[in-house]
Amino acid sequence: MKKLVFITVGIMPMIASCFQGNSAKDLDSKTTIIGAGASFPAPLITAMADEYRTYTDKKVTVNYQSIGSGGGVRQFVEQTIMFAMSEAYLEDEVLESIETSTGGKAFNIPITLADVVPIYNIPGVDKGLVFNSDVLAGIFLGRIIRWDNPEIKELNPGVDLGPLPITVVHRSDGSGTTNLWTSYLSQVSDEWKDLVGSGTSVRWPVGVGGSGNEGVAGAVMNSPGAIGYTSLSYALLNNMSYGYLVNSSGNVIEPGFESTTEAANIEIPEDTRVLFTNTSSPRGYPVAGFTWILVHENLDKNKAVKSREEAVELIRFLVWAITEGQELAEPLGYARLPETVVKRDIGMIARIKWMGEDIGQQVLDEFELLGNHS
Amino acid sequence: MKGHDEMINEMRKIEEKAFIWRQIRSSAMFVVVTLSTMLVIAPLVIMIGYVIVNGLGAIDADFFTGELGSPARAMAGKETGLGHTMIGTFVVDTLALIISAPIGVAAGILLSEYPAHRLNPLLRVMNDTLNGMPAIMKGLLAFALIVRPMGTFSGLSGSVALAIVMIPIAARSAESALSNVPWAIREAGLAIGLPRWRVIMSAVMPAAKNGLVTGFLLAFARAAGEAAPLMFTSFGSNYLPDHWMGFILSPVDTLPQRLYALAVSPYKEWHTMGWGAALVLMVFVAGLFILARILTNKKLQNA
Amino acid sequence: MSDRDFIRAIPVRSGDKLFVRILELLAAVIILLTVGLAIITLHGGIEAFREFGLTGFIGGKIWDPGVSKQFGALPFLVGTAVTSLGALIIAFFPAVATAVFISEYAPEWLAKLVDNLVNLIAAVPSVVIGLWGIFVFVPWMREAVYQPVFNWAMEHYPSLLPLLGNPVGYGLTSATIILALMIIPFIVALTKDAIDQVPVEQREAAYALGATRWEVIRMAVLPYSKGGILAGSILGLGRALGETMAVAMLIGNKNTFPFSLFGPGATIPSVIISEFREAVSSMHLSSLMAIGLLLFVISMLVNMLAAWMGKKVRNERA
Secondary structure (H helix, E strand, O other), rough: OOHHHHHHHHHOOOOOOOOHHHOOOOOOOOEEEEEEEEOOHHHHHHHHHHHHHHHHOOOOOEEEEEEEEEHHHHHHHHHOOOOOEEEEOOOHHHHHHHHHOOOOOOEEEEEEEEEEEEEEEEEOOOOOEEEEEEHHHHHHHHOOOEEHHHHHHOOOOOOOOOEEEEEEEEEEOHHHHHHHHHHHHHHHHHHHHOOOOOOOOOOOOOEEEHHHHHHHHHHHHOOOOEEEEEEEEHHOOOOHHHHHHEOOOOEOOOHHHHHHHHHHHOOOOOOOOOOOOOOOOOOOOOEEEEEEEEOOHHHHHHHOOOOOOHHHHHHHHHHHHHHHHHHHOOHOOOOOHHHHHHHHHHHHOOOOOOOEEEEHHHHHHHHHHOOOOO | HHHHHHHHHHHHHHHHHHHHHHHHHHHHHHHHHHHHHHHHHHHHHHHHHHHHHHHHHHOHHHHHHHHOOOHHHHHHHOOOOOHHHHHHHHHHHHHHHHHHHHHHHHHHHHHHHOOOOOOOHHHHHHHHHHHOOEEEEEEEHHHHHHHHHHHOOOHHHHHHHHHHHHHHHHHHHHHHHHHOOHHHHHHHHOOOOOOHHHHHHHHHHHHOHHHHHHHHHHHHHHOOOOHHHOOOOEOOOOOOOOOOOOHHHHHEHHHHHHHHHHHHOOOHHHHHHHHHHHHHHHHHHHHHHHHHHHHHHHHHHOO | OOOOHHHHHOOOOOHHHHHHHHHHHHHHHHHHHHHHHHHHHHHHHHHHHHHHHHHHHOOOOOOOOOOOOOOOHOOOOOOHHHHHHHHHHHHHHHHHHHHHHHHHHHHHHHHHHHHHHHHHHHHHHHHHHHHHHHHHHHHHHHHHHHHHHHHHHHHHHHHHHHOOOOOOOOHHHHHHHHHHHHHHHHHHHHHHHHHHHHHHHHHHHHEEEEOOOHHHHHHHHOOOHHHHHHHHHHHHHHHHOOOHHHHHOOOOOOOOOOOOOOOOOOOHHHHHHHHHHHOOOHHHHHHHHHHHHHHHHHHHHHHHHHHHHHHHHHHHHH
């Protein structure tokens, strides 16, 4: 009897594997490109997907779902998706293992920029409160506990700050936003670096955790004296009061598209795997970072890419996304890629291959030859 | 003699007093019980009101027929909706019900009709343990069983994940419904010479139909609201799949997943749509409950 | 003749053996699924157990994915125990009272209405409850309960403040109350069923002895329904142990001791869902799976206890 049971249950996956994913092959010229990963860029890539669908007369559909950066990276390694999006670049060990299993690299291609702003709820105080790195670290370490602290007052001479206690709100779920915020704090405060460190989830010394942007926003909006952090787009679109930061060059920077793009205006290595929080760029906003698309160099080795056509469509979408697609960024609250980074991206895309064939190059030639579509 | 009468009078007075106190206590408990019930119902009513107020703004014809696309669509007031999500939910949930029904019923029959069977103690503990596991782990199980071999996310894997959520509830309720059927029915069936399996299938099961239906609807309602197990299985989508089989064999969108993604996005228009999705989901589930009650009552009247 | 003797006396006819085999096959799927789940968590979690040792992991107080990469499960075990038991304690009386209301006090139309409404609570998606919690319940709790108590303590008993914790609203108390709400339907449903089964004779006898309405319930009905009350409580406890989304959204996710009354905490399911999507390091992932395995073991133990208690109650009745 037990044998029968095991055979039956074992058959389920076997039958399932007969239905190999049915994307492009059997369907006349319709392609679906599947990607997954970080939640932060999801609205942008969804907008790009929608626009691209119209652009290709509904022939190419990009299906992106947010399952988290970690989830995206894991599915990328499992090869169930064609591309991933992550707010952290792939670590060396992961790159090595991918190189071993596919014979080629995994490219980290920046597609947009992420920025994180401090949000607060101080009755009578609008947006624009100025913070510097010591103050922020002090607040989040629990050293500065009231809004009328002299360090804060010094930075904001005209603002009426009373003895309101500070309540810290942080993200309770793992998130790339936390990663950016904590990596900034780690860079500007040795105490933070030794005590807490950086990552998508950390051990916060003080404060309450809200789940997701809405959890943090909800808590901040309902608690006078609260301070938290979210992405700029979230703060903008939900009319929250956010602060300005003093960057490493000593300038007070208002968070915005320009200052975020400026932050990336530094020496970028060829593989773009760099963190530029606390950027050296003088007019750059100090808490910003890339959001990367992860894609295999040898697409034929990625089980999720089922045919050459799919591989080519994927690359076409990538090229479109870093050029024309960038038009969609600002209306949705995202900053555009600076030219220097686009160049790096093109350099990496050019090396993508299918069975040794340089399809990356071919697609790039297409775009440069044909110019821009209207 | 006089002392005896006095004693009886005193005792009667004490009894009367005690009786009044007991009456007061009884009425007081009535108030306490009623207030407790109101305390229990109030949050639900407030919740429903909140969902309606926030979600009603999203409901229009497009909501039921359109595809989601990008936030820019909603922000510009262009056609956008969750038609693909609703179909996806229906397909995935129905398939899950089909998968879980035989297993749940079989377990229920085994536990109720064959109480001495050696598998039962183990089955009961395993079933309840499975019930207590977080739904996300059931999604991981379905991932290992279906998504990996298939090489892609699919509605089928989502159905399997939801079936794993439904089965323990269905099994428990089936057992309960079947054991409530009076022995007389079984005796009658055996008395006219039916084999045991026939007694169960043709006499006991129909008698327990109400309980079975209610149990399955409860399990279905629970699974219909689960989002976590679908993350790594049916995956989600902002459009209709390329062809109809795609609802089963490729990524598919479902209401609980979609409503969460919309509600936590930065866009107010998407927030409203998220609550609209919650509203549709709750109406769907409430409708199922009402259906279950109607079926139950009808059967009782016929009986 | 007991039920068991009766069943043994039933002759086995053609088709019976096959029927039972089919039942066994289908039911075995449940056992296999459960075992499969255990295998997956064990396979995923083994790394963490090897690194920290079994007792080290279970008793470990520190969960730090950032700097020391140390993972210990104790905060979550405590959080899970506190929220689940607390939810059961909070839910118990209102749930039994509601069942009594439906079965004993309410007129037919009202009983049906309330019954349906209570069942509807079970059907509300966890995500919706969580979102409602964030936007409505928690701010309300903060205004109505946490902040006033906090202010009062600040003025009169400042030494109580560490015990009370941060009154923002996300925390153990809020999550426990919401959990209680979510498990009420199970207790109500099974208690009501049991109450309905009480024979009329029991009630009539009590009335005949001169008992008031309440005394009838207290003396004749409720003791008889013990089985249903217990079963409902166990079912509810099971739901409370495994509840993920609503708790994760409302509990504030503090992964380390000390916990406080109003302040944030964490449970096993809440930390799993919060960190699973983003976890990349294999030790982090492994620790999450290991915690999942711990929950599996806890759930199994609780259910074994419940089965044993259920048997005792059934034997008492017989």
